Amino acid sequence: MKIIVCAKQVPDTTEVKIDKVKNTLIRDSAPSIMNYEDENALEEALRIKEQFPDSYITVISMGPPQAKDMLEECIAQGADEAILISDRELVGSDTWATSNVLAAGIRKLSGFDLILTGRQAIDGDTAQVGPQLAEKLGIPQVTYVKEVTVNDNEIIAKRTLENGYETLKLKTPCLLTVTRELNQPRYMTIKGIYNVKNQEIKVWNIKDINVDLTEVGLDASPTKVVESFVPTSKGKGTVIEADSAKEKVAILLEKLKEKHI
Helix, strand or coil: CEEEEECCEEECCCCCEEECCCCEEEHHHCCEEECHHHHHHHHHHHHHHHHCCCCEEEEEEECCHHHHHHHHHHHHHCCCEEEEECCHHHCCCCHHHHHHHHHHHHHHCCCCCEEEEECCCCCCCCCCHHHHHHHHHCCCEEEEEEEEEEECCEEEEEEEECCEEEEEEEECCEEEEECCCCCCCCCCCHHHHHHHCCCCCEEECCCCCCCCHHHCCCCCCCCCCCCCCCCCCCCCCCCCCCCCHHHHHHHHHHHHHHCCC
16 A cells, blocks of 8 residues: 655744744744644554555655655654655745645655545644645545544545544545544654665655646745734633622622623
């Protein structure tokens, strides 16, 4: 089975800062990490390979040159191949433009059976790239996947819903976007880290993939970020003390009236 994992290098949002003038992320203010749910996508690919040893895992990413560090970690965890699509022409791409790039890169590869992506990236939370990619490749998709079973060319996916889950069956080739409930990502191994030294991370630029230049980059992106900000603390709340719930409600109502609510 040929498996493609789409991965993104993102800033650790627990430490990120915002440029108050430009309303953009100061990416240098936080360490870069692999997007959490993309880790789950890679882990599931590795588990499928354990079930089907002839499987081949390719990790593909669009990003700046430093994203090679993340891809080296993917190799150290067990991926067979890693490809970075990096070009200044791609700067500012939104989800639509990004999915155009990834689709072009995947078409350049020699076929696939399964594409695994994280549900969403922690720096954007749009959950759009996976579904857009499936549409552009013309393949079936299941999103918010929490459990996967593979039987030859058939995939059974359990999809998370607000009030439960649903089980769907689909044929390969197909695409799944996964959640953190799916599995527990593994660590890099000593053998894997050693293999990184002998494994070249392929880097493709805009000329290496067959993509229309009018469909990538900031100018081609139909969505723009108007503002980014860190929520400010609202301060400590007020605790109402009283002997009974009825008295507490009366005090609460009085306080709301004082504020003309």
